[in-house]
Amino acid sequence: MQATSVLFMENPMTTLFQTNIEQLLKAHNLLEKFQSESQFHVRFDMPHYDRLVIERLGNLISVAHYFEQNGDLVADPDVELHYPTWTPTAITQIFGYRRKKFIERDGKTFVDTRFHKEVSSFLTLWARNIQAQGWAEKGKVHDDPHD
Numbered sequence: 001m002q003a004t005s006v007l008f009m010e011n012p013m014t015t016l017f018q019t020n021i022e023q024l025l026k027a028h029n030l031l032e033k034f035q036s037e038s039q040f041h042v043r044f045d046m047p048h049y050d051r052l053v054i055e056r057l058g059n060l061i062s063v064a065h066y067f068e069q070n071g072d073l074v075a076d077p078d079v080e081l082h083y084p085t086w087t088p089t090a091i092t093q094i095f096g097y098r099r100k101k102f103i104e105r106d107g108k109t110f111v112d113t114r115f116h117k118e119v120s121s122f123l124t125l126w127a128r129n130i131q132a133q134g135w136a137e138k139g140k141v142h143d144d145p146h147d
Contacts, residue, residue, distance in 0.1 A: 017123040018086040020131050021054060021063060027136035044139035050076075051142065052135060059083045079123065088119040 024044070025031040034040045040056040050065040064078035076094040081087060090100040099119070103110045 015086060015120065015123065015127075017063075017120075017127040020127040020136075024130065024136045024139065025054065028139075028141055030141075043142040044135060045142050046133070046135060046139045049133060052130070052139065056083060060089075061086070077122075077126070079119070079126075088116065088123065091119050091122070 022031055022034075025034050025042070028042075028044075030040075030042055034042075034054070034056055038056070038058050040054075042054050044052040044054075046052075050067045053062070053064050053066060055062040059082055061081040061083045062078060063081070064075040066073045066075050068074070074094070075092060078092040079088060080090040082089055089102065092099075099115065100112070103112060
């Protein structure tokens, strides 16, 4: 148990990705709900862009774009982060490429030492795109619970 707490120590700096996702949630009056409830889901729609979904289940955050292919929803990308530190723990990209920070083999857990730097670089780029595309201003919360 102690090893887990060391791996997810409070992040001394708020990342651009965290800042932009929190600004998006705040712009739609959802930040407090995201922070206070252990189960959270919201889908944003915006013309000409893939839907953007933000979820929280306990200490897991998922942020993903979804598109439809042959009637199926496909996440690309889908990033998983630890809450409340916003530390990236896994990323899945198109065609099933999945990379995890923690790799389990033969009953042992190993840490991919390059994971954090490489995924954090991608998240900074994605955060800039989310901001430049205007999701906080133009994105609409999808209200249909059946869709």
